[in-house]
């Protein structure tokens with residue numbers, strides 16, 4: 001088809017209008033329309049006359065690069081671009097400027113979101129929640145901290161009282177034990193966190209409660225190149241020469257197998273020693289005394305020594321030579337447990353054969369795996385204990401909170417060169433979050449249009465339920481994984497085969513890589529991710545042998561005994577609920593039952609619980625989608641953001657734009673580098689300067 005296009009440049013264009021002939025195969029190949037100059041750098045994307053991907057990106061780019069503005073509204077969503085530099089926009093004076101203001105007249109800001117939540121909570125006496133979403137490294141944790149600081153200031157007395165101080169103090173502690181350096185983010189959260197800040201009837205903070213989701217325990221024993229284990233390990237190693245730390249028998253982080261595998265023990269620009277100081281101060285604020293802190297540090301150091309126990313192939317007298325190992329010595333001493341017994345049960349396992357109990361030596365590989373499983377378990381228990389302890393300290397003392405504001409900061413969607421069970425769970429959580437987000441945004445947007453009396457026919461939006469069903473539905477990926485885990489001879493290979501049989505050619509969100517029989521692909525809402533099946537079964541089972549746990553239960557250290565008495569199961573989810581006092585028969589039975597549940601099963605349950613609570617009480621005011629440009633906006637793209645905006649606008653666009661595009665006289669004769677696919681790629685985002693002017697001006 002041949003179309004004659006007229007191009008007329010407006011103001012500031014130094015040459016006369018021209019007429020250009022341009023051939024396009026179909027109207028859908030025509031470039032999208034530009035917005036009028038007056039809307040350039042608009043602070044709410046939904047105010048743009050033409051709302052499509054290039055316009056959205058261009059507007060964000062103008063605000064970010066030309067006006068130094070990292071925040072933009074998109075209806076009820078606040079979009080933030082990670083500036084990767086300290087900006088002077090978070091001081092007390094800025095908090096004061098937003099506090100008590102009607103945000104309609106204020107520039108978009110994380111504080112405007114917080115203020116709106118706060119005011120709505122006071123005004124309507126309804127709980128509020130702020131959902132922070134975005135890919136790994138986009139700035140969620142930083143944003144969560146800013147919102148918490150805002151609440152601490154507006155919900156606190158003139159002088160910071162202990163409650164606000166405690167709420168803020170939970171951050172450095174959780175980051176030390178739950179964050180680590182990944183190739184995407186030097187301070188990546190490896191767990192999900194939902195914190196509810198409780199307010200009294202005068203709008204003052206009176207307590208808080210934290211719930212965490214699936215800690216990435218595998219990091220305790222393995223780190224990929226350029227990555228680190230949890231920060232706390234490096235902080236302790238850095239402080240090893242302090243007198244009080246000498247008993248921990250620590251060496252430099254390079255000397256421990258659990259901290260040196262990534263080959264990078266330092267993070268440029270951070271000071272582990274200073275960070276440990278911050279953690280210790282925060283622990284003190286939360287009422288954890290120095291002697292209790294040392295108990296925690298002893299357990300953490302023991303984990304490092306456990307990783308250095310040298311495992312040799314089994315043979316006669318193995319237990320004895322094992323027992324002389326200096327790392328085993330340090331491990332047992334620090335945990336206050338019997339060395340000979342521990343040595344024995346690190347090399348052997350008990351088997352039930354025909355009603356009889358037999359002791360069978362393990363191979364070197366098995367013993368190494370069992371040791372790593374124990375290390376992960378000890379760390380996981382300590383993590384859960386810390387969360388419970390913080391919750392006790394944060395609990396409202398005098399009165400029950402009148403209402404609360406929840407802040408959800410869950411690990412961001414991620415994809416690496418090699419993706420395993422952890423990425424699978426993280427991305428599954430993000431699928432669920434995206435679904436809630438879609439539901440909520442569409443519902444709220446449409447309700448607002450109706451309130452304003454706009455002529456609007458309700459739209460159905462595309463949902464990511466099919467992808468979620470693929471993962472959690474009957475005979476879905478998790479179901480088949482659990483089934484394979486129950487098989488005596490279950491293997492990653494068999495599971496992969498079952499996945500292909502069940503889903504290849506049947507599920508649009510599932511794919512099999514051509515060159516592998518041990519990998520699968522999921523077409524997520526945010527990106528396409530290839531997962532390697534290798535290790536899924538082990539990670540899902542998270543098996544831990546009972547005997548070493550029994551030894552730990554008998555520890556002379558009160559804390560060690562407590563960790564394993566209360567929750568002997570491989571606790572996958574640390575929840576805010578206090579653990580059962582004393583190891584009663586009932587609690588042990590419950591724990592054993594939990595023990596049998598797989599990681600995937602428990603994770604699915606926790607996400608479901610969250611979803612159901614969402615409907616019960618959440619009144620969401622704003623949702624943040626954060627955008628990661630690194631140094632330049634074109635460099636990286638937050639796919640889920642684009643997808644969301646697209647989803648948000650889809651119907652409107654499809655109707656209106658098609659109409660406009662058909663009106664070919666009003667279209668520019670240029671090939672705008674827009675993406676015809678649902679996802680924009682980084683290289684398609686560059687808007688050449690020569691085209692920019694044309695694009696910006698509506699003809």
Ligand SMILES: Nc1ncnc2c1ncn2[C@@H]1O[C@H](COP(=O)(O)OP(=O)(O)OP(=O)(O)O)[C@@H](O)[C@H]1O
Pocket residue numbers: 082083084085086087134135136137138139140141142143185186187188189190410411412413
């Ligand atoms: N508003 C901001 N101002 C300045 N720097 C920021 C801001 N937000 C984020 N950053 C920088 O980006 C880094 C990554 O941010 P953050 O840890 O919050 O990402 P995240 O989305 O929580 O990632 P993950 O999902 O991996 O936990 C921070 O360490 C900080 O250097």
